[in-house]
């Protein structure tokens with residue numbers, strides 16, 4: 001299914017009517033991956049509700065099954081997992097295909113580094129272009145071996161070790177995937193594994209390890225970074241996990257509602273982990289009436305209901321240190337910036353170049369191809385807002401990137417001439433019911 005070559009284009013025209021109603025977005029993708037992986041590493045049984053059943057997470061489920069754990073679907077979003085225990089996964093009989101999913105590939109590399117068997121990992125055309133050296137270089141220090149294609153690309157062979165050495169590593173890039181890979185390798189190493197991150201990134205790994213009974217030590221550093229350590233080998237005990245709605249998915253609806261006149265939308269049960277909500281802050285800086293109601297803690301993560309009303313958007317200048325808390329939201333926030341009044345600057349976007357597509361370039365092409373002026377200054381993006389008058393009329397190349405496809409579809413709803421999106425199929429990787437939910441709010445996508 002992942003390597004299916006059947007593309008599905010879509011043409012989107014200006015939407016004359018507002019978006020209204022109350023919806024729930026599917027489960028958080030980052031938390032869903034971790035729930036399946038950690039449940040597989042735990043002893044005993046885990047029960048997961050609200051799991052995202054997008055293709056990326058299903059690749060993780062398949063991989064954990066191929067490694068000997070037993071993930072089983074009970075009902076929509078409800079899964080039961082019989083774990084194997086730390087160090088007890090078993091050699092897969094076939095290649096592990098991680099599809100389009102960087103999180104699956106990188107986190108699993110960490111787990112497999114400290115298991116003493118051979119695995120071969122691959123992915124789809126997008127994932128095979130993405131850099132793996134960021135995990136293979138530090139993980140090699142455990143004693144595991146990684147044989148990659150030229151340039152550190154998938155497919156790769158992983159020869160794990162049951163006698164992994166604990167690592168001490170300072171992240172050269174702000175990446176929760178790299179941080180998590182190292183911590184996961186450390187779960188089955190003898191001694192203290194310590195990761196230092198100069199800028200705080202999403203902490204779902206740390207939170208969920210604690211939830212599974214692992215002692216995780218987190219030290220806040222003076223300049224905003226963190227030092228995280230675990231002493232291996234550890235034991236994880238099967239648990240119940242409640243996955244909150246995905247804030248990254250919710251942002252598509254929020255931006256659409258912010259731009260479309262008269263809109264008034266409520267999204268219930270959205271994850272509000274402060275290391276994920278940078279986009280919500282930016283929408284408020286842009287002048288949008290976004291309220292958070294019913295804030296509560298569920299399954300160890302803060303959640304709440306978001307209520308947004310359309311309004312006038314004004315330009316913002318977003319500093320580089322804000323990037324990790326909204327890294328996946330730049331494509332859709334770029335559409336908001338193009339619609340806004342004034343010149344928006346998004347600073348320090350180097351990490352956007354190594355996502356499902358080179359998102360830095362994809363965003364520039366999407367906007368310029370639809371009549372929006374965009375300037376580039378190193379890793380900064382300067383978007384000249386059109387004050388609600390995006391010309392449109394372009395064809396957006398989505399490059400196997402779900403977030404580009406959703407962003408382009410929303411661009412079409414507010415542009416003067418119809419916008420063509422070359423392929424919407426990859427949306428299934430993170431947000432399988434995106435179009436039905438948007439149409440429930442009144443988007444009238446013709447799919």
Ligand SMILES: O=C(O)C1=C[C@@H](OP(=O)(O)O)[C@@H](O)[C@H](O)C1
Nearest residue numbers: 030103174175176177178327328
């Ligand atoms: O850890 C995670 O679940 C993720 C971390 C981020 O990637 P990086 O670690 O590459 O920044 C993000 O872009 C990705 O969608 C999910």
Ligand SMILES: C=C(OP(=O)(O)O)C(=O)O
Nearest residue numbers: 100101102103104328355
């Ligand atoms: C970057 C993303 O995911 P991944 O790295 O898991 O492919 C994303 O979902 O935007």
